[in-house]
Amino acid sequence: MPYAIPATNPFATSSSRSREILCWGLRNPWRFSFDPSTGDLFIGDVGEHQREEINFLPAASLNAGANFGWSVKEGTLDFAAQPVAEGALLPPAFEYERSLGTSVTGGYIYRGSDPRLQGFYVFGDYSTGRIWAMESPSAGGRAAVIKDTDSHISTFGRDEAGEIYFGDQYLGTVHRIGAASILPPPEIYPPAGIYSQGVGFRISTDTPGGIVRYTTDGTSPGPGSPVFTPGDWQNRYExxxxxxxxxxxDLPTSPVAKAVYGLRPAPVEISGGNGWLSDYTTIQLTCATPGAQLRYTLDGTEPTTGSPLYSPASGIPVQRSLLLKANAFKQGSGWHPGITVEKYFRLEVALPGLLDYWPDIHDPVQIMSETPGAVFHYTLDGSTPTRQSPVWAGPRQIPPGSSIKVLAVKGAMDASTNELKVTHISAQKARFEQMGSGYLMSVSDVVKVNSDFYAMGMYQIWKLQNGTWEIFRTGGYAQSFTAGTAAPGGKLAVADKGTQSVIQFLPPAFAETTRWSTAGAMPRDLAPLSTGGFVIADFSGNRIKSVGATGVTTLAGTGTAGSADGPAAQATFNGPVGVVSDTANRIYVAESWGMKIRVIGQDNVVSTVAGTGVSGWTDGPASTATFEKPVALARDRIGNLYV
Structure with missing residues (x-):
């Protein structure tokens, strides 16, 4: 046959292209064939790394040729190189991802004797052995895997009768494709197994025109069995x-696919919060699976069908610390035991304490616990209490400062211990303390009136009598006794920051004789004036004031925070706390935030006595010494000033 180039080729007259080219844009065409009945062209084209494709060119377009896209496209996806395309791009008739195969092998249109395969283009994949059947693109182009093989399919062939064969390069064998194995079984999801409480499933097929039928009663599906709608999802709880x-x-029924689904009951839920309890309790168990039997153990072993059966009416009484394990069981074929759940219960008697953490010095002491019915064993000699120690029988007198060690018990619950100290005052340290509660109530001032000593507390005034501090006056939460001083006439004068007043008491009955309002000032300290009344330090107002029968008068300070010396009306203070006066009626002020000692002289001028205003503890001349928040002042009988 003489060599010639068809005049109809797309590049037949080109001077820059090979005139023999009919189709281009192919990466690695691996087998192509013509349909003997229609003349249509089918090409299998191996992709780079994204898609495998089947390209199709109908007979009517053969003379025009086609650009199948490479390397502008790989299948229908953009390719990274992105060169300029020449001519319109013809997309593939079919493509598949690399997860289904990595090397397509083109095949043939079946034109054999079996009418059920007539018109299908049969092709495969070298790497996975899958075989597809695809309708002609002119008939819709639907495709489906019709056979999974272990073969390395390197080529397809067709005999004179139109029957199709494929070759296995690895084994060196040739196989004929028959219609009997065309329909693959449907796919079931999820796979067979044991599921908790219930299971949903779906059935799918890639067979064009295939109808999925199923049964759930153990019988094989037939033409009258229920049809599974594509995309549906069904739930079962048995x-x-x-x-x-x-x-x-037009094809034989596919092989039957089977999946056996077993179920286990839903997990048991155990009441009781986090399991830390301070009293006996009754535990409840629940399960979302109807008809499930709940069984449990209290000894740490795994529950079985022989373990105690839970009764909602009685629950599970728990009176000690233990590990509770529970599981659900349901009778019937296909039911399996649930998954064991567990919870540790720690039953501990609530920490013992004092019923009243503010008892008067002579009040009896009572021990309590939030655990009802707790029994308290105690010691007063510092030894550790045991269950053989004396039992606390009720309120009793305990000497101030005594330590009570308590062991709280109830049945088989875990015991708890605590050490309680009875409310007392330490005259040496001048403070109230209640060790059982961890609360420390400061004593702000201790003063001597006549031959008696008085301590100013937060809510109480105490008197030292016969070596013991006793409550002299209780003011309640509205009052806060911040300072006291001996007043003329043998009286006790007290600064009450809570009610913003100065109160005087007269012994021995200690009746309240006068109460002067401080007009909004909250006094932190006070001292008597020889002219009558008292001088007070207004801490928050940054002023020094006098309080007396005629009312409240500002002696010094503008109200603005500062440490400026000068005339009293112009001078400033920064957090005045302590005050003391001398016989010449000079008033000394401890300035906490200003870190100075100031004085209001007889000439009504404010000056600095000591301190630089810089925080520190430097000794030396008053002009260079430093203080760290001075809060109190006192004078001795010869006029020395103490800070």
Whole structure:
């Protein structure tokens, strides 16, 4: 046959292209064929790393040729190189991802004796052994895997009768494709197994025109079995066996796919919060699976069908610390035991304490616990109490400062211990303390009136009498006794920051004789004036004031925070706390935030006595010494000033 180039080729007259080219844009075409009945062209083209494709060119377009896209496209996806395309791009008739195969092998249109395969283009993949059947693109182009093989399919062939064969390069064998194995079984999801409480499933097929039928009663599916709608999802709450097959009128029924689904009851839920309890309790168990039997153990072993059966009416009494394990069981074929759940219960008697953490010095002491019915064993000699120690029988007198060690018990619950100290005052340290509660109440001032000593507390005034501090006056939460001083006439004068007043008491009955308002000032300290009344330090107002029968008068300070010396009306203070006066009626002020000692002289001028205003503890001349928040002042009988 003489060599010639068809005049109809797309580049027949080109001077820059090979005139023999009919189709281009192919990366690695691996087998192509023509349909003997229609003349249509089919090409299998191996992709780079994204898609494998089947390209199709109908007979009517052969003379025009086609650009199948490479390397502008790989299948229908953009390729990274992105060169300029020449001519319109013809997309593939079919493509598949690399997860289904990595090297397509083109095949043939079946034109053999079996009418059920007529018109299908059969092709495969070298790497996975899958075989597809695809309708002609002119008929819709639907495709489906019809056979999974272990073969390395390197080529397809067709005999004179139109029957199709494929070759296995690895084994060196040739196989004929027959219609009997065309329909693959449907796919079931999820796979067979044991599921908790219930299971949902779906059935799918890639067979064009295939109808999926199924049963859940153990029988094989037939033409009258229920049809599974594509995309549907069905839930079951009882164990079952699923059988399903694909039906199509022109092909034999597919093999039956089977999945056996067993179930276990839902996990048991155990009441009782986090398990830390301070009293006996009754535990409740629940399960979301109807008809499930709940069984449990209290000794740490795994529950079985022989373990105690839970009764909602009585619950599970728990009176000691223990590990509770529970599981659900349901009778019937396909039911399996649930998953064991557990919870540790720690039953501990609530920490013992004092019923009243503010007892008067002579009040009896009572021990309590939030655990009802707790029994208290105690010691007063510092030894550790045991269950053989004396039992606390009720309120009793305990000497101030005594330590009570307590062991609280109830039945088999875990015991708790605590050490309680009875409310007392330490005259040496001048403070109240209640060790049982951890609360420390400061004593702000201790003063001597006549031959008696008085301590100013937060809510109480105490008197030292016969070596013991006793409550002299209780003011309640509205009062806060911040300072006291001996007043003329043998009286006790007290600064009350809570009610913003100065109060005087007269012994021995200690009746309240006068109460002067400080007009909004909250006094932190006070001292008597020889002219009558008292001088007070207004801490928050940054002023020094006098309080007396005629009312409240500002002696010094503008109200603005500062440490400026000068005339009293112009001078400033920064957090005045302590005050003391001398016989010449000079008033000394401890300035906490200003870190200075100031004085209001007889000439009504404010000056600095000591301190630089810089925080520190430097000794030396008053002009260079430093203080760290001075809060109190006192004078001795010869006029020395103490800070």
């Amino acid at each position: 164990p079952f066996t699923l059988r399903t097959a694909v039906f199509r009128a």
